[in-house]
Amino acid sequence: MNSDVIVIGGGASGMMAAYKAAIGGNSVVLLEKNEKLGKKIYITGKGRCNVTNACDFDTLVSQIVSNNKFMFSALKSFSNYDLYALLEDNGCKLKIERGDRVFPQSDHASDVNKAFSKLLSNSGVNIELDTEVKEIIKDGDSFFVKATKHNRKIIYEAAKVIICTGGMSYPSTGSTGDGYRFAEAFDIKVNEPLPALVPLTASENDCFKLSGVSLKNVEASFYDLNNKNKKVCSFFGEMLFTHFGISGPIILSASSLLTKGISEGKKYVLEIDLKPALSDEKLDERILRDFAEVSNMQIDNALSKLIISSLRLPILKRAGIAPDKKVHDVTKEERKKLVRAIKHFDFTINGTRGFNEAIITQGGICLKNINPKTMESKQVNGLYFAGEVLDIDAYTGGFNLQLAFSTGAAAGSSV
Numbered sequence: 001m002n003s004d005v006i007v008i009g010g011g012a013s014g015m016m017a018a019y020k021a022a023i024g025g026n027s028v029v030l031l032e033k034n035e036k037l038g039k040k041i042y043i044t045g046k047g048r049c050n051v052t053n054a055c056d057f058d059t060l061v062s063q064i065v066s067n068n069k070f071m072f073s074a075l076k077s078f079s080n081y082d083l084y085a086l087l088e089d090n091g092c093k094l095k096i097e098r099g100d101r102v103f104p105q106s107d108h109a110s111d112v113n114k115a116f117s118k119l120l121s122n123s124g125v126n127i128e129l130d131t132e133v134k135e136i137i138k139d140g141d142s143f144f145v146k147a148t149k150h151n152r153k154i155i156y157e158a159a160k161v162i163i164c165t166g167g168m169s170y171p172s173t174g175s176t177g178d179g180y181r182f183a184e185a186f187d188i189k190v191n192e193p194l195p196a197l198v199p200l201t202a203s204e205n206d207c208f209k210l211s212g213v214s215l216k217n218v219e220a221s222f223y224d225l226n227n228k229n230k231k232v233c234s235f236f237g238e239m240l241f242t243h244f245g246i247s248g249p250i251i252l253s254a255s256s257l258l259t260k261g262i263s264e265g266k267k268y269v270l271e272i273d274l275k276p277a278l279s280d281e282k283l284d285e286r287i288l289r290d291f292a293e294v295s296n297m298q299i300d301n302a303l304s305k306l307i308i309s310s311l312r313l314p315i316l317k318r319a320g321i322a323p324d325k326k327v328h329d330v331t332k333e334e335r336k337k338l339v340r341a342i343k344h345f346d347f348t349i350n351g352t353r354g355f356n357e358a359i360i361t362q363g364g365i366c367l368k369n370i371n372p373k374t375m376e377s378k379q380v381n382g383l384y385f386a387g388e389v390l391d392i393d394a395y396t397g398g399f400n401l402q403l404a405f406s407t408g409a410a411a412g413s414s415v
Contacts, residue, residue, distance in 0.1 A: 003029045004021075005026045005028045005158055005159070005162065006143065011387060014387065016404070022123035028124075028126065030120070030126065036113075037120075040174075051087065051102050053101055063395045065362070083402065084102065086119075087115050093111075164179075164408060165179035170356070177193060195255075195358030196359070198259065200247070200254075210311070211243045218276065219272070220273075223271065232258065246347070274315075274345055275306075284339050287335060290303070319334065320337055360388060364392075365389055374410060384414070
């Protein structure tokens with residue numbers, strides 16, 4: 001089966017690449033091994049699909065964790081505003097929520113996929129579902145893509161191939177690292193794929209006992225266990241204790257800066273400041289005021305206005321204060337330890353939950369070998385890469401999908 005362009009992978013970057021290639025006048029075949037396109041899009045944003053972010057260019061770039069300079073050209077050529085307009089013009093009405101996060105007005109991720117189905121249909125893209133690519137071979141100026149469909153072997157031929165197979169996160173959606181294998185067959189370097197935006201595991205029993213407890217407006221700071229003076233990162237916001245460790249928005253963001261070290265065997269100290277708005281002195285003053293009102297009460301109950309019930313026993317244990325101790329018997333030194341326990345609620349981070357629970361993949365196709373304007377390989381003419389298969393990743397907030405759409409647009413337009 002011959003065409004001008006073959007796009008492998010029907011996720012965000014693949015659908016965009018196929019559409020852009022087709023409106024450029026090419027005959028395009030889109031190969032997807034799943035039974036439908038955009039399978040991962042359906043589960044993003046808890047099924048609502050945080051499709052992009054309505055921030056300005058500088059803010060968008062600042063949210064890219066790995067290789068942000070590489071993205072300048074692609075984001076300028078196809079921006080978050082371009083994506084916004086494209087979706088709205090094709091029936092997917094959008095809304096902007098807290099943090100400039102953009103969602104379909106319907107809160108249904110399926111509306112994003114419907115818009116792209118319309119675009120692909122109108123532009124004449126030939127979509128082949130349930131088609132798994134096994135091998136890509138280049139002979140002269142042509143690529144031969146060997147695939148299977150319902151146990152039937154098919155060979156597709158094209159002058160150009162765009163690989164949009166995703167990373168390794170959520171393998172149930174089809175992201176199983178196929179693109180890395182295809183790249184390595186052409187001697188294209190692949191940086192080690194790692195789980196990112198992923199929950200973290202902890203060592204302490206205190207952590208597991210707190211499973212289900214959610215914290216808001218806290219500051220989570222991470223330090224190298226072997227050099228506790230070295231702060232790796234710090235985030236403010238919401239987090240969650242789990243049966244294995246910790247999760248939640250600020251933990252997922254931090255994981256993207258820790259995952260490489262964790263893969264190398266490093267451990268980190270997580271220091272949670274439960275009252276980041278108060279200095280040690282102000283917190284001590286607050287505790288004194290609370291204690292003055294209930295001097296005959298047990299300290300566990302006396303802290304009810306300051307600390308949620310589930311945290312009080314772990315905090316007192318770390319401060320070395322018996323929970324039934326009367327407030328009027330608490331010494332100045334014990335109060336000092338109490339302040340420290342509240343401002344430095346520490347845990348040891350020893351791992352991640354892996355690709356099955358990672359939102360994205362960090363690592364991938366080495367960008368030194370990719371043209372940032374076109375996404376074409378510098379080693380293999382006519383071979384392009386887009387989306388999560390590339391060594392680019394960002395924090396949560398719609399940024400990773402925007403990277404996929406922008407790189408897909410760059411590749412599709414350049415063919």
